[in-house]
Amino acid sequence: MTKAKIKIYFSKGNVGKPITYELVKKYDVMFNILHADINYGSEGNLITEISGEEKNVADALKYLDELDVKYKMYTKSIIRDEDACIDCGSCTSVCPSGALTMNDNDELQFDKEKCLVCELCIKACPIGIIKVEL
Ligand code: SF4
Ligand code: SF4
Incomplete structure (x- = not known):
């Protein structure tokens, strides 16, 4: 498969x-x-x-x-530094596919399968911890 x-x-x-x-x-x-x-x-x-x-x-x-x-x-994918994330949620507000969401504990969840690699979250993150992996 x-x-x-x-x-x-x-x-x-x-x-x-x-x-x-x-x-x-x-x-x-x-x-x-x-x-x-x-x-x-x-x-x-x-x-x-x-x-x-x-x-x-x-x-x-x-x-x-x-x-x-x-x-x-699509050969690229999005990666983020999970340890540095402050769970502010800014990236979730721009994510068009629902790949980035907040869970019930106000922690960021990333569903890679749903990611469109549109890169909007990269600009939305105030501390610059989301990057494109080639
Ligand atoms: S690249 Fe686009 S689809 Fe993927 S997580 Fe970021 S905002 Fe969401
Ligand atoms: S915008 Fe950046 S710091 Fe805020 S939740 Fe998303 S990845 Fe974490």
């Missing part, structure tokens, strides 16, 4: 086509949609984690290439 986090760009011509349905059906992969910004008839994008057998994920990405659907692989 492998996972790839990707941003799929939908052109006007592709919006409305059952691309994700076909990927699931043909290649037996699973989609975990993290963020969608698509309106019918106009351009948009979908950030998703695609998972399945390594060959199936590779074939699914190849299929996107064949359809000339553009996508971007």
Whole structure:
């Protein structure tokens, strides 16, 4: 089993086509949609984690290439210095995916799986302890 986090760009011509349905059906992969910004008839994008057998994920990405659907692989990830964190919560207010939340004890929680690597939290942290890991 492998996972790839990707941003799929939908052109006007592709919006409305059952691309994700076909990927699931043909290649037996699973989609975990993290963020969608698509309106019918106009351009948009979908950030998703695609998972399945390594060959199936590779074939699914190849299929996107064949359809000339553009996508971007996320190879970066966000890291933070947990010991230095003061649990102020500033980063949670800008996080669009809910990857950063406060728990019942007012401690910061980071769900890496939900992270879109948008980097908004980096600017929001007053003590600069969030960074991008390449
Ligand atoms: S980069 Fe930061 S703000 Fe953006 S989704 Fe990830 S945790 Fe949230
Ligand atoms: S903004 Fe920085 S210090 Fe504040 S909770 Fe987030 S990571 Fe911790």
